[in-house]
Amino acid sequence: MEEEKEIYYEKKQDPSLKLFVVLSKAYRSVADQVAKDIRSHGLNTTDFGVLELLYHRGEQPLQKIGDRILLASGSITYVVDKLEKKGYVKRNPCPNDRRITYASITQEGKDLLNQIFPEHWKQIEAITAGLETEEKIQTIEFLKRLGTYADNSSGK
Numbered sequence: 417m418e419e420e421k422e423i424y425y426e427k428k429q430d431p432s433l434k435l436f437v438v439l440s441k442a443y444r445s446v447a448d449q450v451a452k453d454i455r456s457h458g459l460n461t462t463d464f465g466v467l468e469l470l471y472h473r474g475e476q477p478l479q480k481i482g483d484r485i486l487l488a489s490g491s492i493t494y495v496v497d498k499l500e501k502k503g504y505v506k507r508n509p510c511p512n513d514r515r516i517t518y519a520s521i522t523q524e525g526k527d528l529l530n531q532i533f534p535e536h537w538k539q540i541e542a543i544t545a546g547l548e549t550e551e552k553i554q555t556i557e558f559l560k561r562l563g564t565y566a567d568n569s570s571g572k
Contacts, residue, residue, distance in 0.1 A: 463499060470519060475518045
């Protein structure tokens, strides 16, 4: 019985669970504020993510967009349909493979992002102002390392 208490006590001293909880809460707080800013421009975070990807990375196969912005493949068609109806995105068939369709941002989509992105960036700066620049750089490195480790291990 005494040995069991000691093992439990040792586990409580490990900050892994607390890190997970704090990281989850911080992500939720930041993501909620970013989503609020994006909604103020008439978009949702998924629409904005697709537009931003196409703006910065150029034309993308529809099948790859979901992987890049963490969206289920079934949702990509719906999102691209909406953005296409608004005139922000267009589909381009692959000339060499009929199974592949590309999405690209239109000039109207570029104009929209050029209009809203500077203010959005300021909002992200304001949201993350709780950390100094050097702390942000360190946090980026820590989180990259954590994510890479999680991706490459079973967590054991």
